[in-house]
Amino acid sequence: MAGAIDLKDIFFVEAEELLSALEEGLRAIQTGAQEADTVNAVFRAVHSIKGGAGAFDLKPLVNFAHRFETVLDALRGGQLQPEPALLGALLHASDHLADMIGASRNGSETDPELDERVILALEAQAGMGGHKEEEAFVFEPLALDGPFGMDLSALPLASLQRKVVLTFRPHSGAFASGHDPAFLLRDLCGTDEVEIELDQTALPAPGGFDPGQSYLGWTITLQTERSDRELLAVFDFIEGNCDLHLEAEMETPPDPDGTLPEPNRAPSPVVTASAPVTPPPKPVAAPKAPDAPAATSPQPAASASAASTGPRPTIRVDIDRVDRLVDILGELVIHQAMLTEAIEQSPGFGSVEVDRSLDQLRQLSRQIQESVMAIRAQPVKPLFDRMHRIVREASMAAGKSARLVTEGENTEVDKTIIERLADPLTHMIRNSVDHGLEKPARRDEIGKPTEGVVKLSAAHRSGRIVITVQDDGGGIDRDKVRQIAIEKGLVPPNAELSPQEIDALLFLPGFSTATEVSALSGRGVGMDVVRSEIAGLGGRVGIASVRGQGTTLTISLPLTLAVLDGMVFEAAGQTLVLPVSTIIETLRPDIMMRHTLGRTDSVLDVRGRCLPLIDVGAALGFRRTLKPGEGEIVVVVERGDDGAIALMVDGIRDQRQVVIKGLEANYGQIPGIAAATVLGDGSVALIVDPSDLEAIGPNPPRPNVFLAAE
């Protein structure tokens, strides 16, 4: 049964993709896309889910998908118009379908009554009361152990019986992906009168038999009233993995749906579903080697109907394997650094050959890294797509009207980051809808459109990825925030707080401004969890708000969690690393450029621009602040949004790639430190997070996690 379990996994993975295609399609229709392609893609997604579910005998899912499909079919056929109300119901049904698939994946089922309610609501909206029930479940017979075929004789015999000749020859790859021709044939036959002829001419001599190869082909002659499309649909899942050729004796009966792009439908009765052109069916003739066409076989022609998902050859790889590769790569980088260091100290150093080889090695390992990172990099689109549903649900629950607008969905980010972003992002979006947007009545009052907009965007900015969640709501009510913080004892009543400081209060544990606790948020475990989760990814969360115009939350994240280009430097006898991506310039200041502000603070005048000057060694608590003039080298780094700060260091040692090792697992977060790395000599160096460094100064305002219980 292990094989069946694997197949089921594949079904769920594919179902997920189909679901997102479904939702995307529905949204496209919602925004006015009227192309037949879009509707077809939506229909096809549900159809494929139904087919897959049928194969695993997931009856409630098949039933639901079937009725869903019926409505979509009407939409496709033009009997229904994409009214907003209908689209709402369709989206709701698609959400519920996702829930059902999720439940099946976990081996459970959703409440059948709820299933029924959702689909009935959709059917009511579509103006159909299940009167199409008696229509055959084309896919029902696919069930591995289910009853074969529906009683087609129950249908009126008005349509014409006709003779169809199908030749079917699976490729070797078909077996590898778990197809069994026996099931397909059984399914194809249904209740029709059938003659099947086996073509075994390709069978090798007994000695040369390879069980993994495909040697057999079949010619099936049917007396049927089903349309070509229905017949070919049986082979939907093996498409591209077989040669399939259909020849009808007479014209296919008028197909009400007309999904399949069949340019030559008219007089010529030949429809070839798989791209390789096979010779006309000659069962007696020795066909070509069965696996030969597989090599050259292009993508299945029928995928043209889902043209939006551009067909590019891809493979599915277990993420653990890629992670393993990343780990090994990390070791490679460390050992390469060790080797370089060892050679530099050996007598052989300085020879051109050694130098060149080392250089080559460095380049190669960098190339490997880039390639591996490219494997891990994924567009944020699937993540963003999921958020549409969050907005829908959150706005419904909060009695608000909201729309999600996404931008930069093709921005690529490390897969691990994407996965771990889902929860915080969900929370932020819910917050925006729940707390950010005003109620429709209020919006109307102040002249805003009743529908609120939450904008979610992603972009690459100077070696980091920046994700923003922006709402056009009321903005942060700072007086209220301040008052609540005082009530909850988070700040002393007489505290003087700047607007930024008040905004930052939202991230404090136990803070929640919602006066009434809603089901969505307002439990007081909100933004502080978001912040710690983002910090766990080496990122930061920022908040900005304009009263009456909305709030913007900004997440800034590293591109990858594995490797970064670092500048190795020394401060107070410690070896530390700065991310090169943050460095603007390095300079050797003269004493005239330094000015003291107050008792201890100093600024550096860099070409007329005054930058805060921070001694890294002192900021990290390794030594007392230096007196003016003692600093050796200054590195100007950019921090967060726009500004820059000057960091005083004792010496710059090297620039190299470093492997990022988290500190959280065994220790905890340290303000000013992003992570650690292992240097060429096997020692640990901390990676400084310059944007955090500025805030801490010699006395850290926050204790680290490790000491939290002291």
Added chain:
Amino acid sequence: MRSSGFATDPDIRELVAFRTAGQDFCIDILSVREIRGWSRPALLPHAPSYVQGVINLRGAVVPILDLAGRLGLEPIEDKDRNVIIVAAIQNRTVGLLVEAVTDILGVPASGIQPTPDLASEATRSMLRGVVVQDSRLIRLLDVAQLLPPADDAAA
């Protein structure tokens, strides 16, 4: 090698005994991952004085605690001659800097006595009990108490 009867007797606990700040301590052998020599750690900013820093343990970054300092005793001076007991504590890996590992003890449960009331609260909270062996008093550490509870807020 010990006899199998000894090792599998459920009543016998095996403990790693070590010395630091002139006192004998022990921890359960099951929490010990390895024992290694001193190597210079990278300092951690704003860490309490007993946190020596972090070292590279085959690719993992592991913090080193001076156990004596953690227990409020005289911190270790001559680090080069001392050893680090790498212990797994609540899913974290932590190195404990001690003076020397002295013994591996097999102690029946009845041989572990409750901590005497005399000990200060801070010390007692980190002890599970004491073992008296060969007229030595060996303090059984509650390793979980050496670290504060892991931050569950993010989980």
